[in-house]
Amino acid sequence: MKLLAGFLIVTLLILLVLGYTATHYAETLPELPDPVEYFRSDVYDKKLPYTKAAGSRVCLVNYKNATDPTWDELISFLASDDTDEQLYIDGTFVCADFAEMLHNNAEIAGIKTAFIGVEFVSDEDGHALNVFNTTDKGLVYVDCTGEGFQHPVSPDQIVKYSSKNCPHFNYSCDKIAYVVEGKEYGLISIDGATSRGYWFYEDYATKWDVHNRELEVYNKEVMDYNEAIAAHAKEVDAYEAAAGGRTCIRDTEEYERLNNMYNALKAKEKDLAHVGDELDAKRERLMERQEDLGGYCWKPLGVVTNVEINW
DSSP states (O other): HHHHHHHHHHHHHHHHHEEEEEEEEHHOOOOOOHHHHHOTEEEEEEEEEEEEETSSSSEEEEETTOOOOOHHHHHHHHHOOOGGOOOOTTTTTTTHHHHHHHHHHHHHHOOOOOEEEEETEEEEEEEEEEEEETTTTTTEEEEOOOTTOOOBBBBBOOOOOOOOOOOOOOOOOEEEEEEEEESSEHHHHTTTTTOHHHHHHHHHHHHHEEEEHHHHHHHHHHHHHHHHHHHHHHHHHHHHHHHHSSSOOHHHOOOOHHHHHHHHHHHHHHHHHHHHHHHHHHHHHHHHHHHHHOOOOOOOOOOEEEEEEEE
């Protein structure tokens, strides 16, 4: 009987120790997240052989239920997405980070997209962007790399006469990219792009070239006009000094000389007024065209040699 009691006491002590150990061990284990978040059948990750600023590899999060958008749905998504509002900083957030972020944001929103790596003729680093297979316009390349990587080009301010103030303008870094191997990598802001075709980019770039050449001519004409105005003002001062405020001149020769000066100044004034009207009209045409073109443009990045698409 004593042996049985001793055995029961020892057994009880062992169970207590094991129970405490198990309880203590359980308390030290970290809580595991809901398995559904990590093992969803409709979500999968895909790592790519591209490196982000921090040194880690690009990781795409794909949703199996994501679908191809229409052109309008794509533009609407880009307008609401904030990827382009991030700053491009070497060593912190670069083009691969932008392309990964836009990809994953689009997939979460139910829009299927791909990550693209592009190589250029004269750039060892290459570039990263995205592509969407729209249901109505086919493959549309999108570059949302933000401020710090490239600044849009605003033409010389269209000025009126001597005003040369540079304007401050707001802009979006959401851009449609035009990517064709063997041709320059073109960019157009989403509010100015209505087609994905490379012909559209070439036509757009040509219009900007024509606009810039005409703007250069216009600005030269404005400078010449300003110089003519300044010269005319000096001639007026010289006439007024010679006239000396007199209203009656008895010397016939002096009167004729001053009268000729006066008539020449009035004729010059009329000519300058005509030139000024022509410059005003030209200025209005240039402003309308620049507004139609979007107010600013993006420089091409280089000639594309290779394009790799990763869905």
